[in-house]
Amino acid sequence: MSGVGLVIVSHSGKLADGVVEVAAQMAPDVAVRAAGGLPGGEIGTDYESVLAALEQADSGAGVVVLYDLGSAQMTAEMAVETLADPDTAVVLDAPLVEGAIAAAVAAQGGSDRSAVAEAARSAARHPEVADTADAAESTDTGTEEGTAAAAAPAGTSGGGARAEITLENEVGLHARPAALLTRSIADLDADVRISHGGTEADGKSVFSLMSLAARKGDTIVVSASGPQAEEAVQRITELAGRGFDE
Amino acid sequence: MGCDAGRVAEALRAGAATVAEHKAELIDLDRAIGDADHGENLDRGFAAIVSTLDSGVPETPGAVLKIAATTLISKVGGAAGPLYGTAFLRAATKLGDVSELDGAAIATGLRAALEGVVTRGKAEVGDATMVDALSPAVEAAERAQADGGDPAAVLSAAADAAKEGADSTVPLVARKGRASYLGERSVGHADPGATSTALLLRALAEVAR
Numbered sequence: 001m002s003g004v005g006l007v008i009v010s011h012s013g014k015l016a017d018g019v020v021e022v023a024a025q026m027a028p029d030v031a032v033r034a035a036g037g038l039p040g041g042e043i044g045t046d047y048e049s050v051l052a053a054l055e056q057a058d059s060g061a062g063v064v065v066l067y068d069l070g071s072a073q074m075t076a077e078m079a080v081e082t083l084a085d086p087d088t089a090v091v092l093d094a095p096l097v098e099g100a101i102a103a104a105v106a107a108q109g110g111s112d113r114s115a116v117a118e119a120a121r122s123a124a125r126h127p128e129v130a131d132t133a134d135a136a137e138s139t140d141t142g143t144e145e146g147t148a149a150a151a152a153p154a155g156t157s158g159g160g161a162r163a164e165i166t167l168e169n170e171v172g173l174h175a176r177p178a179a180l181l182t183r184s185i186a187d188l189d190a191d192v193r194i195s196h197g198g199t200e201a202d203g204k205s206v207f208s209l210m211s212l213a214a215r216k217g218d219t220i221v222v223s224a225s226g227p228q229a230e231e232a233v234q235r236i237t238e239l240a241g242r243g244f245d246e
Numbered sequence: 247m248g249c250d251a252g253r254v255a256e257a258l259r260a261g262a263a264t265v266a267e268h269k270a271e272l273i274d275l276d277r278a279i280g281d282a283d284h285g286e287n288l289d290r291g292f293a294a295i296v297s298t299l300d301s302g303v304p305e306t307p308g309a310v311l312k313i314a315a316t317t318l319i320s321k322v323g324g325a326a327g328p329l330y331g332t333a334f335l336r337a338a339t340k341l342g343d344v345s346e347l348d349g350a351a352i353a354t355g356l357r358a359a360l361e362g363v364v365t366r367g368k369a370e371v372g373d374a375t376m377v378d379a380l381s382p383a384v385e386a387a388e389r390a391q392a393d394g395g396d397p398a399a400v401l402s403a404a405a406d407a408a409k410e411g412a413d414s415t416v417p418l419v420a421r422k423g424r425a426s427y428l429g430e431r432s433v434g435h436a437d438p439g440a441t442s443t444a445l446l447l448r449a450l451a452e453v454a455r
Contacts, residue, residue: 044283044323047331070423071325074366078319078328 004107004116005031005057007089008100009050009067009076013037019066023100026179026206027108032100033057045072050079054089062113063089064120066099090117098123098207105179105206109186123207161233162223169243172215177244178206184235190226192236203232248346249397249454254307255299257453258314262292264449265442275438279425283324284438291322291330307347311338311355325423326439329363329376336362349391349400353384356404360384367422374418374425374432376439383408383447401451408444415440 006023010016016036023032033053038044050065057063065080067073073091080089090113092099099120106119169177173196182204185192192203196218201208203222214220224232239245249257265272265288272285295317304310311334319331340358341351360380369375371382386407390400413436420432423439 038323042323043281044287045327046323047319047327070367071328074325074328077366078332 002059002061003030003110004061004103004113005033005059005063006100006103006107006116007050007053007057007063007065007076008032008034008036008096009045009053009065009072010034010036010096011043011045011068011072013041015068019097019100022097023104026101026176027104027183030104030107031057031059032104045075047075047079050076051082054079054083058088064103064107064113064116065089065091066094066096066103066120067091068096092117092120094120095124101175101179102206105182106186108179109183111186119205122205160223160225161229162221163233163237164219164221165237165240166219167214167216167240169240169246170216171246172218173209173212173220175206175210177246178209180239180244181209181236182206184239185232188226188228188232188235190224190228190232192222192224192229192232194220194222194236196220203236248348249307249352250346251303251305251307251310253453254310254347255303257450258292258295258299258310260449260453261446262296264445265289265292268442268445272438272442275436275441278435279420279428279432280438281324281424284326284442287322287324288326288330288442291318291327294321306341306343306345308338308341308343311335311341314338325367326442329367329439332362332366333359333380347397349395349397352397352400353387353391356380356384356387369422372418373421374415374437374440375420375422376437376443378415378418378437379408379411379440379443379447382411383443396454398451398454401447401454405444405447405451408440408447412436412440412444 008016008019013036016034020032020034033056035049035053038046054063065076067076076091080086080091083089102123103116103120106116167173171177185203194201194203194209194212196212196214199212201212222233222236269285269289272288273282276282276284295314298313298317315331315334315338318327318334336358337355341355344351363377363380367375369377371378383404387400387404390403415437416435417433419430420426420428425432
């Protein structure tokens with residue numbers, strides 16, 4: 001694996017290890033390294049540990065660094081500045097847990113560093129807030145939206161595709177299945193929307209998908225547009241058909 | 247009289263002694279508004295500087311300051327490590343390989359240190375941080391050196407201004423670091439970082455005298 005790596009800098013070794021554990025479950029092939037606590041196990045951030053983690057996480061595609069509190073940011077920035085090439089790593093202001101997961105999933109999908117960083121940053125925007133904004137916007141242009149939605153299923157022009165899927169796996173569209181779904185279509189040139197219960201989510205955003213709160217037995221509507229729309233819908237249908245490999 | 251590498255090393259030892267002496271006070275200040283680790287962390291860092299200097303003092307003031315920087319960065323776990331580390335590192339870089347520091351060089355070094363701290367911590371005067379001590383200290387040092395002050399006069403002016411600056415943090419609402427989470431409740435406490443900055447400058451000034 002030569003993708004973007006992640007470093008989690010925390011005042012606590014347990015916290016850093018925990019974030020790495022959760023992120024790694026979502027993105028098994030991504031180098032996610034923890035730099036938490038002081039060497040003796042006390043609370044604090046250790047410059048040398050951060051430097052070591054940066055080196056381990058970098059396989060050539062760069063590293064995204066997330067931190068918990070202010071001095072962790074300073075230690076992280078200091079370590080990055082002293083790298084042979086400081087441009088190989090970027091220290092990001094993003095929510096630690098959500099940002100790490102979003103970044104890990106993006107890195108697993110083969111995104112480059114700026115896309116991984118953007119995934120982490122956008123995890124700060126709560127999905128439900130974004131959805132509300134979208135809903136307000138669509139009220140203004142209600143008729144047009146309706147026409148567009150109705151046109152989508154026909155899906156001949158622009159390569160649109162659509163499918164209705166009933167979730168049969170135990171946990172529904174929870175974190176891990178959501179991550180798998182996102183990963184399954186990450187490399188495709190398609191805009192994928194998943195809707196459930198009147199809410200629409202971006203198929204490439206784990207948090208957006210999780211905000212749908214789709215459970216076992218619920219039906220989700222997958223609609224895609226773009227050159228590889230059909231491939232995207234097919235992959236998601238297959239993934240769901242396998243019960244998200246649970 | 248200028249300060250050579252030996253004198254700078256001596257000043258750092260005096261700084262270490264001051265930090266050790268005031269460790270409990272710094273811990274108490276930090277317990278009131280932060281995580282109570284400032285005294286402990288700084289003491290560990292300065293003790294490590296002393297033990298490195300025990301095994302040999304490099305030839306230039308800049309090189310001595312660089313030892314202080316790298317040691318603090320790797321030994322101090324809290325915000326003080328990167329902040330003081332950056333301060334010493336910027337001063338060391340600015341001074342280059344001059345063999346003796348006069349009043350002007352000290353003022354220049356302090357200015358570089360302040361700029362480093364501001365870059366690293368993104369704090370301004372009035373945020374209740376070490377910048378509140380260091381910033382007036384730099385201005386006082388620059389005035390003293392413009393008046394032809396020697397290292398002792400420059401550092402003494404800096405120490406006086408830093409003390410005043412540290413005291414000025416008492417009525418402030420902390421806007422950076424752990425204390426900022428307390429909001430209004432941080433009012434009524436001197437900032438530990440500003441206090442340690444004032445103590446260190448006082449120690450350096452005593453040695454230069």
